[in-house]
Amino acid sequence: GTGLAWPMSAAQTHSPAWGGRRLLDALDVTDLDTFDPRPGWRRHADDDVLTIPVGAPVDAPDSTVSIELGDHANVALCVGITGKTTALQSLALSVCTRYPPTRVQLAIADTQNGIAANATARPPHVVAHYAGYRRAADPPANWDTWCTQVETALNERAGQPQPELLVVVDAVDELLGSHPQVAATLQRIADEGRDKRVRLLMSSTEQTSTFAVGARVGRPVEATSDVVIALRTATAQTSIDALGGPQAWQLPMSPPGLGYVRPRDGAITGPVRLFTAADVAPALSSRLMTI
Numbered sequence: 001g002t003g004l005a006w007p008m009s010a011a012q013t014h015s016p017a018w019g020g021r022r023l024l025d026a027l028d029v030t031d032l033d034t035f036d037p038r039p040g041w042r043r044h045a046d047d048d049v050l051t052i053p054v055g056a057p058v059d060a061p062d063s064t065v066s067i068e069l070g071d072h073a074n075v076a077l078c079v080g081i082t083g084k085t086t087a088l089q090s091l092a093l094s095v096c097t098r099y100p101p102t103r104v105q106l107a108i109a110d111t112q113n114g115i116a117a118n119a120t121a122r123p124p125h126v127v128a129h130y131a132g133y134r135r136a137a138d139p140p141a142n143w144d145t146w147c148t149q150v151e152t153a154l155n156e157r158a159g160q161p162q163p164e165l166l167v168v169v170d171a172v173d174e175l176l177g178s179h180p181q182v183a184a185t186l187q188r189i190a191d192e193g194r195d196k197r198v199r200l201l202m203s204s205t206e207q208t209s210t211f212a213v214g215a216r217v218g219r220p221v222e223a224t225s226d227v228v229i230a231l232r233t234a235t236a237q238t239s240i241d242a243l244g245g246p247q248a249w250q251l252p253m254s255p256p257g258l259g260y261v262r263p264r265d266g267a268i269t270g271p272v273r274l275f276t277a278a279d280v281a282p283a284l285s286s287r288l289m290t291i
Helices: 020-028 038-044 084-098 141-157 170-177 182-196 236-243 281-289
Strands: 052-055 064-068 075-079 104-110 126-132 165-171 198-204 227-230 259-261 268-273
Touching: 020 084, 020 268, 038 084, 038 126, 038 236, 052 084, 052 259, 064 170, 064 227, 075 084, 075 236, 084 104, 084 165, 084 198, 084 268, 084 281, 104 141, 141 182, 165 227, 170 198, 170 236, 182 198, 182 227, 227 236
Parallel strands: 075 198, 075 227, 104 126, 104 165, 165 198
Antiparallel strands: 052 064, 052 268, 227 259, 259 268
């Protein structure tokens, strides 16, 4: 368990454990120690779209805001100064908890080494994972291999029945700045993904649709986002580019984890307090592995 009873009091919704407890609630996980994902996997195995819980409106903390990815919404972006890796970790783990690996697989560019860092408890959905380690002693990530794995998956989905593929790219602006060879792979996903059921979920600090490639060695990646999660932005312009208005720039710096959600139809919801998986990720990932 997580040590918090549900429903939670107003004071508890401001506790650090709130985001994890509410995430589990949104995923129908009542007890981490005994959770079996297979009944839920069977229920959602034939869902047409991926419905992923994001958070709860500040003014309606008992309700859940979700995003949808599918043929109608192929590219999702999380933009803001901080909290992006935390958000992507929660979204990725939610997908693995709700859907079976026969329905969706993940390829993760874990630029900040914070989405699926524990290799011993990585959900079976993850077919490709590379991390951008922060310490000089760590081995450099082989992004060429990651690109080959993702492009192979793209090629395999040319008219073949395959699980949907969700490509999760953290800090895409930083990744392209350091490893410009990734640009061609991301552009292929943006161009071909809708037809091949390959979805793209990215995070960025400022860029929202045109993602610059480092050292000016190639064209920027052009990817218009169908779905946006906007955390506190550094400038009003970034918020305007992402949402159509300055709302995300006007968010307070504290508490962290507040944002706005813009779905495919453009109807903005927020502010939303985002769910967080950090406290529950090790135990939940382990439950996904022990089946």
